[in-house]
Amino acid sequence: MLDLLTEVLGAVPSRCTYAEARHVATDEEDLLVRNGRVDHIDASASDGIGVRVRAGGGWGFAATRGSTPASVERALARALAIAESQPSAPARPLAAVVPARGHWSCAHEIDPFDVSLEDKLALLFAAEELLRVDPRIVRSDATCESRRVRTAFASTEGAACTQERVECGASIAATAVDGDALQVRSHPGSHGSAAACAGWEHVLGFDLVANAPRVVAEALELLVAPDCPAGRRTVILGGEQLALQIHESIGHALELDRMLLMEASYAGTSWVVPGDLGRLRYGSEQLNITADATLPGGLGTFGWDDEGVAAARTALIEAGRLRAALSDRGSAAAIGLQRSGGCARADGFARQPIVRMTNVSIEPGGAGTLADLVADTDDGLYLETNRSWSIDDRRLHFQFGTEVAREICGGELGRLLRNPSYAGVTPTFWGGLDAVCSAPAWRLWGVGNCGKGEPGQVMRVSHGTAPARFRDVQVGVA
Amino acid sequence: MSAAATAPSPAEIAERALGLAAPGGEVQVTVVRERALTSRFARSAPTQATGVDDTEVDILVVRDGHAALASTNRLDDDALRDAARRADAAARASARSGPGAYPGLPEPEPGERTDAGGFDAAAAAAGLAPELAGAALSTAFAVAAEHGLEAFGIWTAGAVRTAIASSTDLRRDEEVTDAFMKVICRDVAGRTGFASATARCADAIDAQAVTWRAAEKVDGQPLAELGPGSYPVVFEPAAVGVLLEFLGTLALNGLSHAEGRGALSGRLGSAVCAPGIELVDDPGSRRTLPRGFDLEGTVKAPLTLIQDGVARAVVHDRRSAALAGAAARSSGHATRPAGSPYGPSPTNLVLGGGDAADVGELAAPIERGIYVTRLWYVNTVREKETLLTGMTRDGTFLIEDGAITRPLRDVRFTDSVLRLLGATEALTAAQQLVSEGELYGRRFAHGVVCPALRAGGFRVSGGTQEVR
Numbered sequence: 001m002l003d004l005l006t007e008v009l010g011a012v013p014s015r016c017t018y019a020e021a022r023h024v025a026t027d028e029e030d031l032l033v034r035n036g037r038v039d040h041i042d043a044s045a046s047d048g049i050g051v052r053v054r055a056g057g058g059w060g061f062a063a064t065r066g067s068t069p070a071s072v073e074r075a076l077a078r079a080l081a082i083a084e085s086q087p088s089a090p091a092r093p094l095a096a097v098v099p100a101r102g103h104w105s106c107a108h109e110i111d112p113f114d115v116s117l118e119d120k121l122a123l124l125f126a127a128e129e130l131l132r133v134d135p136r137i138v139r140s141d142a143t144c145e146s147r148r149v150r151t152a153f154a155s156t157e158g159a160a161c162t163q164e165r166v167e168c169g170a171s172i173a174a175t176a177v178d179g180d181a182l183q184v185r186s187h188p189g190s191h192g193s194a195a196a197c198a199g200w201e202h203v204l205g206f207d208l209v210a211n212a213p214r215v216v217a218e219a220l221e222l223l224v225a226p227d228c229p230a231g232r233r234t235v236i237l238g239g240e241q242l243a244l245q246i247h248e249s250i251g252h253a254l255e256l257d258r259m260l261l262m263e264a265s266y267a268g269t270s271w272v273v274p275g276d277l278g279r280l281r282y283g284s285e286q287l288n289i290t291a292d293a294t295l296p297g298g299l300g301t302f303g304w305d306d307e308g309v310a311a312a313r314t315a316l317i318e319a320g321r322l323r324a325a326l327s328d329r330g331s332a333a334a335i336g337l338q339r340s341g342g343c344a345r346a347d348g349f350a351r352q353p354i355v356r357m358t359n360v361s362i363e364p365g366g367a368g369t370l371a372d373l374v375a376d377t378d379d380g381l382y383l384e385t386n387r388s389w390s391i392d393d394r395r396l397h398f399q400f401g402t403e404v405a406r407e408i409c410g411g412e413l414g415r416l417l418r419n420p421s422y423a424g425v426t427p428t429f430w431g432g433l434d435a436v437c438s439a440p441a442w443r444l445w446g447v448g449n450c451g452k453g454e455p456g457q458v459m460r461v462s463h464g465t466a467p468a469r470f471r472d473v474q475v476g477v478a
Numbered sequence: 479m480s481a482a483a484t485a486p487s488p489a490e491i492a493e494r495a496l497g498l499a500a501p502g503g504e505v506q507v508t509v510v511r512e513r514a515l516t517s518r519f520a521r522s523a524p525t526q527a528t529g530v531d532d533t534e535v536d537i538l539v540v541r542d543g544h545a546a547l548a549s550t551n552r553l554d555d556d557a558l559r560d561a562a563r564r565a566d567a568a569a570r571a572s573a574r575s576g577p578g579a580y581p582g583l584p585e586p587e588p589g590e591r592t593d594a595g596g597f598d599a600a601a602a603a604a605g606l607a608p609e610l611a612g613a614a615l616s617t618a619f620a621v622a623a624e625h626g627l628e629a630f631g632i633w634t635a636g637a638v639r640t641a642i643a644s645s646t647d648l649r650r651d652e653e654v655t656d657a658f659m660k661v662i663c664r665d666v667a668g669r670t671g672f673a674s675a676t677a678r679c680a681d682a683i684d685a686q687a688v689t690w691r692a693a694e695k696v697d698g699q700p701l702a703e704l705g706p707g708s709y710p711v712v713f714e715p716a717a718v719g720v721l722l723e724f725l726g727t728l729a730l731n732g733l734s735h736a737e738g739r740g741a742l743s744g745r746l747g748s749a750v751c752a753p754g755i756e757l758v759d760d761p762g763s764r765r766t767l768p769r770g771f772d773l774e775g776t777v778k779a780p781l782t783l784i785q786d787g788v789a790r791a792v793v794h795d796r797r798s799a800a801l802a803g804a805a806a807r808s809s810g811h812a813t814r815p816a817g818s819p820y821g822p823s824p825t826n827l828v829l830g831g832g833d834a835a836d837v838g839e840l841a842a843p844i845e846r847g848i849y850v851t852r853l854w855y856v857n858t859v860r861e862k863e864t865l866l867t868g869m870t871r872d873g874t875f876l877i878e879d880g881a882i883t884r885p886l887r888d889v890r891f892t893d894s895v896l897r898l899l900g901a902t903e904a905l906t907a908a909q910q911l912v913s914e915g916e917l918y919g920r921r922f923a924h925g926v927v928c929p930a931l932r933a934g935g936f937r938v939s940g941g942t943q944e945v946r
Binding site: 081391 | 514515516517518519520521523524525526527528529530531532533534544545546547548549550551552553557561564565567568569571572574575576578579608609611612615616619630631632634660661662664670737738739816819854855856857858859860861862863865867868869871888890892915916917918919921939940941942943945
C-alpha cells in the first residue's frame with residue numbers, strides 16, 4: 001500500500017505544491033447484551049484513501065473507498081479540483097517536519113479479534129445477569145468493543161510510514177426508574193467503554209462481574225437518596241469525572257486552531273489566546289498538565305500523527321502556568337513555532353486531519369490514595385462518574401453532572417446523594433485545585449466520543465488522572 | 479464517462495450481495511452511497527474542503543430473533559461473501575443464548591409508495607461541483623466585508639442513495655439530496671451573529687441572504703448582562719429546532735418509552751404542552767428533507783406526535799414496537815438496519831406555526847426578557863423531565879419594553895423542553911427548515927421545520943464573565 005501511495009504522489013502535477021495520501025483500513029466489532037438478550041452484534045470492515053493537496057494557494061481533500069491505483073488517482077484529481085476552486089487566500093505555510101519513516105504498532109497481549117464471540121458474550125451475560133435483580137431496573141447493559149486500525153501515510157515531502165493499533169473496552173450500566181425518578185450507575189465509566197489502546201487483557205482488568213452487584217445496588221439506592229444540596233463546597237472529583245473536566249476545560253481550550261479562530265463557527269474559540277503561552281496562570285501550583293502521544297495504552301498514542309509528525313510528550317501547564325498549546329503543522333506555523341505539536345488527527349480515511357487532543361493528563365500529585373484524600377477533608381463531596389456535561393464555546397463556563405455524590409464528613413465518606421451537579425469558570429475552578437492523589441491512584445481514562453470538525457469527526461482520546469480536590473466549588477446548580 | 483457513471487448502482491450491489499449470502503436465516507442488505515462536498519471558512523478565507531465518495535454495504539442476518547450486522551465498503555464478491563458469513567456466524571452465536579427479541583424483517587405490502595421526492599438531480603450534480611462552493615464562500619466574504627466583519631462557517635451539499643434488498647422480497651431504492659450553509663459574522667471585539675439555511679437543493683441556498691442575516695445580528699453596542707433567574711424568552715427557529723431534536727430523543731423515542739425511561743412514558747393522552755402545540759413527523763413534506771423509508775425498509779408516513787398540546791404517539795422501529803406490544807407497529811423510524819441500540823428517532827419533525835407575523839410581534843408583550851438566536855452544547859441533565867442545560871451563542875439580545883434592544887452576554891440555561899412548550903404563549907406563522915448541519919459518520923441530513931416562539935419563565939442558571 002505504501003508503495004502505491006508513494007508512486008501516485010511521485011506523479012502529482014507541478015501546480016500541486018504539497019500532497020499527502022493516507023490509506024486507512026479499520027475493523028470494528030461491537031457487542032451489547034441488554035435485559036437478558038444479545039441486543040446488538042455488529043462488525044464492520046472498511047478501507048479507503050484520503051488525499052490532501054495544496055494547489056493554487058488553496059487546500060483540497062478528497063476521500064474514496066478502496067485501495068487501487070485508480071481510486072488513489074481519482075481522489076488526487078478530485079482534491080486538486082476542490083483546492084483550485086477555493087477563493088484565493090493568503091498562503092498558509094506548514095511548520096517543517098522530519099519525514100516520517102518506518103512502522104509503529106501498539107503493544108497488546110491478547111488480540112481482541114482472537115477472542116471468540118462466544119467467550120465475549122459469556123463475559124457480558126455473566127455481568128449483565130447480576131444487574132437484573134429488581135423490577136425497578138428497566139435496563140441492564142453490558143457492552144464491549146474491539147477495534148483495529150491500519151494506516152499507511154506518504155507525502156510529497158518524503159514521508160512513508162505505516163502504523164497499526166488495537167483498541168478495546170467494555171462497560172456495564174444499570175438504569176433504575178421509579179415514577180419520575182431515573183438514575184443510572186455504570187462501571188468503569190460512562191464514556192466509550194473506558195477503551196484503551198490495548199488487548200483483551202484490558203477488558204478483563206475491569207472485573208465487570210465483581211462490580212455488577214455494587215453498580216445495581218447504587219442505582220437502586222440513588223432512587224431514594226436525598227438530592228445533592230446547593231452551596232459552595234469542597235469537592236473531590238473521581239478519576240473519570242476529572243478526565244472529562246480536563247478534556248472540556250483544558251484540552252479543548254488549548255487547541256491552537258481554536259485560539260486562532262479557525263473553529264469559530266462550530267467547535268468554538270478559546271478564552272486563551274496565543275499570546276498567553278508562557279504567561280497565563282491557568283490554575284494553582286498543583287496543576288501540571290501534559291499532552292503525551294507516547295503514553296502506553298492511550299487512545300491518543302501513536303508513532304506519528306496524521307500529518308506524519310512524530311509522537312511527542314509536551315508540558316502544557318507547569319505549576320499552574322500555561323506553557324504550550326496543542327497544534328498541527330498549519331497552526332504552529334501561524335504563530336511562528338518551528339515545529340508542530342504533533343496533534344493532527346483524522347477520523348478514518350474520509351476525513352482530513354485537524355488539531356485534536358492526544359492524551360492530555362494531569363500529572364500525579366502527592367496526596368496519597370483516594371482514602372488518604374478523603375481522610376484529609378473535613379467537609380465536602382465526592383463526585384464520581386460523568387452523567388451530564390456542557391461548556392460554552394470559549395471553554396470558560398461549564399456545568400457538569402455526575403451519576404453519584406457522597407458526603408464527606410470528618411474525613412469519612414457518608415451518605416449517597418443523587419443528581420449532583422457543579423458549575424464553574426475555568427481558571428477560577430483550576431485555581432481552587434489544592435491536592436492531587438499520588439501516582440498509584442493515577443490511571444488512563446478513554447474518551448471515545450470527542451466531536452469536532454465539519455463534516456463531523458469523532459476522535460478517541462485518553463486522559464490520565466488521579467482523584468483531586470477543589471475548594472469553593474458551586475454545587476447543586478441543576 | 480466517469481467512474482461514478484459506470485459503477486454499479488446501490489440497488490445492483492444489494493441484489494448481488496443478497497445472492498451471495500448463505501441461505502437459512504433472513505437477510506437484509508442495505509447499500510448506502512454518499513457523495514458530498516463540504517467547504518469550511520474562517521476569518522473570511524477558506525480553511526478546509528472535503529470531498530467524500532464512499533459506499534457502505536450492511537448485511538443483516540436474522541436467526542431465531544437475533545439480528546447480527548456486518549458492514550463493508552469493499553464491493554467485490556469475496557468481500558460481500560465474507561461480510562455475509564460474518565453476519566451469519568454472529569447471528570448463530572447470538573442465537574445460542576436463547577430466543578431473541580427481534581421480530582423479523584418486514585415484507586412488502588401492496589400499494590406501497592416509497593418515493594418521497596427528496597432528490598433533485600440538477601441540484602445533486604451542481605451541488606457536488608466545487609465551483610458552487612467556491613462561489614458561495616466568495617459571496618459570504620464580500621457581504622461580511624461590506625459590514626466591516628469577518629465571515630466564518632460552512633457550505634455543504636450531498637447526495638445519498640440508499641437501496642435495500644431482503645430475503646422477504648422487500649426492495650427499496652431512494653436518493654436524497656441536501657444542502658446547508660451556516661455563517662457567523664464577527665467584529666473585531668468578538669461580537670458575533672449567526673444565520674443558516676437548510677434545503678433539499680444546493681441552488682436554494684442564498685449565500686448572500688444568509689450572510690446578510692448573520693451580519694445584521696452583530697450589534698456594536700456594549701454587551702449587557704443578565705443574571706440568573708426566569709425570563710420571558712423569544713427563540714429563533716434554529717434554537718427551537720435544537721430543543722425539538724432533544725424532545726425527539728428524550729420523549730418521542732419508542733424504545734425509551736417502552737422501557738419506562740421516556741419523558742412521555744405513561745403520559746400518552748395527557749396534556750404535556752400548551753394548547754395549540756402541534757407536532758408531527760412529516761417525512762413526505764417538501765418543507766423538510768423528505769424520506770420515503772427507514773433503514774428497515776418500513777415506509778414512512780405522517781405521524782401526529784402532539785396534538786393541541788396532548789401527547790398522542792411516539793415513534794417506533796420494529797424492535798421497539800415489538801417491545802411496546804399491544805397495537806404498536808413500526809412507524810418507519812429505524813435509524814439503522816434492525817434498529818439502533820439507542821432506539822428510533824423522528825427525522826422530519828414539523829412544529830405548527832401560530833399567528834405572530836414575526837419575532838418583533840413575539841417580543842412586543844415582553845417588558846424584560848431575552849431573545850435567543852442559537853443554542854450551543856446542549857446536553858441532558860435529567861431524562862424523564864426533559865431537563866437540559868446549554869448555552870446561548872452568536873447573537874443573544876435583551877428585550878426591553880417590547881423591543882429587541884441590546885446585545886447580551888451569552889447565558890447558561892437549565893430548563894425542561896416540555897416545560898418550555900407548556901409555557902409557550904405564541905408562535906410565528908412562518909416556519910423554517912433548520913438544522914445544525916452536524917454530519918458525523920455516514921451522511922444522514924435531517925432538519926426540523928418550526929416557527930419562532932415566545933415562552934415564559936426561561937430559566938437562566940448562569941451568565942458569562944470576562945476573566946481578565
